[in-house]
Amino acid sequence: MTTEITKETMGFQTEVKQLLHLMIHSLYSHPEIFLRELISNASDAADKLRYAALSDSTLLGSDPNLEIRVGFDEDNRTVTITDNGIGMDRDDMIANLGTIAKSGTSEFLKNMTGDQQKDSQLIGKFGVGFYSAFIVADKVRVESLKAGETQAVSWESDGSGEFTIEPAEKSTRGTRITLFLKDDQKKFANGWELRSIIRKYSDHISIPILMEKNEMPSEDEENKDEKKAPEWETVNTAKALWTRSRSDISDDEYKEFYHHISHDYSDPLKWSHNAVEGKLEYTSLLYIPSKAPMDLYNREMDRGLKLFVQRVFIMDKAEEFLPLYLRFIKGVLDTNDLSLNVSREILQKDPQVDSMRTALTKRVLDMLSKMAKNDPEQYQSFWKEFGQVLKEGPGEDFANREKIAKLLRFSSTEDAKSEQTVSLEDYVSRMQEGQDKIYYVAAESFNAAKSSPHLEVFRKKGIEVLLMCDRIDEWLMAHLNEFDGKQFEDVARGDLDLGKMDSEEDKKAHEEVEKKSEDLVKRVQDVLSEQVESVRVTHRLTESPACLVVGANDMGAQMRRIMEAAGQAVPDSKPIFEINPEHPLITRLDQEQDEDRFAELTKVLLDQARLAEGGQLDDPGAYVQRLNKLLMELSGN
Template structure:
């Protein structure tokens, strides 16, 4: 390197850094960056800042060096010399500015920072704050750094800054007639990869794709980066195919997304976001995004590849990018300080996305149902687990119902169809829609003409522990709700005999208890049933049905809870049972079959195959009786 002293007003100087530089550089280089490639992101970002400042000056001043020159960044690799040059045509620096900007690591607080690391043994990422020392990350890959710069000011002289990353640096005159800054890295032996064009393109594409100035590589005439960030463009200027193309580039998912949301928000924080809901919750083998999280940019510079703090976990299936001018970054740009601003961003993005989904459901209900069938479990999870946003998610729920089992109704749809006398929203938890429709619990609701939500997802019991009201209406479990029969007599009861006498009822209950023993908590009659001979219900004081189901799901509990068997005194099967003598084996078989049939309908039977053998026995008795009559 040739020293130049042609400038009379600037002498070569060897200066000492204004902080415990060696120690601080060791921390910066070895502790703060998990990937060495980020040095290039930092230098390109610094160059872009210099270009932005120059662009602003050009709006008001014409007495500048090279007023017509293109605002650009150029990377020149020299593999044979193990050198990488990063050149910009930005604002440039004088010698004094070099001393101030490059000779002072952390204008204040350096000693306090080092002391805190020593005393607390904390991760520097957690305590360093904003020091603006990304330039020094280049010492991860370089033994020496040289900076040659010419200020935009016509009367300023060019200067050269040089350091080996130790206690001192040099500043001296330089030969440079054009405006801007050239950073020259003399790379370490193990860092020659950063002179390879393929590798440099890869890093630029990953971290600096949307820097708003062209980045040229070597003698290439075409910029490496796109420059224009789709999420920062006005939505009215973007075509649907552009959104889809960007999604496929982002994810390598060749299926078009189900939905996208483009946000441009100025207050209370400035944020640009482009969020996508994929076609499937399962990521393909070739997906470019194998982890959950959004790409986080600050001023178009990629900060985090997978940020999981910008949306709640129940929206983890969402892909996209978020970009903000207001993010405070820590020294390495590899993580964002845990500030209220990040929490504010999360609230804004989440509430806007929920509102957008609600509008989508109204405008394109068929498309929304496709989303619900594929991603509804995540919405249920949000209601069950997220105290902050769970209530906002409730309008997004969709259910089949007793009277519309092949449709998907929202809670608002359900309320619109409620009879005037109905004052609660009813639901039934079951293993499938078919099982639910055959549940004896629903017979009383048919008589009242009350619709019932049918909940069949494994997440539903957990969700219903938290979903207690909607629009000031209580949400009640149809299986446990004490609903009295309507005033009118049911059709089944009109065509049936009178119920059992008090004596017969007591005797039959006693006989059934003797068969089932402690498998049931009690046996009693009920007026709620029409077509079914019996049903199983919980005892008063038992944990809610939702909690019991959840416990069985989480603990794989195969034990059968002790429930109350309620029998229908109007049902012909109960009447025939009452007529069977004590010694008839058909009585025992029938009681067992009724009980286990109810277990099956409740999803509680541990081994339904056991019922098959008993069915054969019952058929055999019936056929024998028929034969004897003939």
């Protein structure tokens, strides 16, 4: 049953109004991008119709040949893009043309600076789809008839904040978009201009893009006033790019195809195009983007490859072919080994999907490994954008854990720079003689990690320590137990064991200090019994008076903060308080006879240890009062 349509005036979604205002009033360095975006949308409409026709062949009717037509009228300053794809009804138009469904839009708008040049570049990189029409047009009309329905619908807007929807006269399936060009954009109402844009941006589109032939003026006086029916010609290659031989495809064509499937105006960092034959037959074209999308860290983001079966479009976001930690990969997969009526439920159970997933995951990891080896600078650019997501890999992909580990990058005490450039292979190659562990410290920030008191003994002995400050690092290390046969050890957890790095002389000195400090340790333990698990003499510190240590089986401070911020229950645990008896403050503490004053000084040291590791105080006011009291005593007041 077809719902009767009357003329309605509606307002754009808030984000759309903001985006339209920015595009209309900002400088835009690539206005011709509108044609690429609208042709890409028309191509998607054709793909959707092909897929829908698998279950209902009547949708194709008497017009099975899918195509896109681009027309223009120089006198009236209009450009028209027409397709005979799936079409839209009233609800489709409101959903597709009145809102932006792309996640990350709010974050995108927050990044706008007010600088026209910077903002225009950001708009271009974001990819604005249908709304790019308003860059060149002061009015846009969309007329569409959805396949299988009888009532066409018209949508019209000048981009000022409202749009109208009303019935339309259109008897053929598909969508016709008419752009009424701004006076300063009238150059686009020209056949040569439109042809050059199509060949530059949309040559890879797999269905024909037609334009009227350019006819030379007739010199025949008798026939010069006779109007001939227009002849249309295909102006693109009209062959799916991934079906062509790699040797026949230029880098520019690969890049434009990436723009088409990703709606990302930035060029990709790398790509891999492969045809596999044998037990499985499929072709894949995988891209590594150069810039992370706004919603990269949202694990529920739309992701996956465009799936084609025997050249027929099946699914826009087939997420089953790559693991979640590779969700940034864009591309196309075309296979002969799945049925045309494949559904998401079938994909999840098909063993052939598992085989392709394994092979495609290996291909992406191999791409990254080659990049890291052959072009470290380019890989560093990749790591800056996607490193934190790749760190999810060891916990999700046991089979490829070693491969992923080789791709990880960290900061370290070797150069103490915040940029993460040190690989685990680099670290192992620099390990000292007798060193059998990979040491690391996890903290809330790079500065907190770099300044951690737990590093003092390692600096003294010249042992390199990895500095971890990404929020995912502690979770990562819970799943990455070893590398190249070397165990990882958190320098702020459990008993510190330097193994052969500690001489017999060092061990004997430690034992003597422990024995000598037994009474002091007991006094401190009595004061802090409710706040710490235990008190002991440290082997980690050379310059600081005290530090906090996490129990060997307890959750680290960084992970606790993450879980608490997420509102999750965190198991109760207390830290271990380690003191350095050779530090002047601890020596002074040991000499204090007034037990109340001793307790106050001890609590100040505990709070300082919490602050040194980047933690927060339970009672900042009490800490300030104690510190002020001590300062007043020192000043003689």
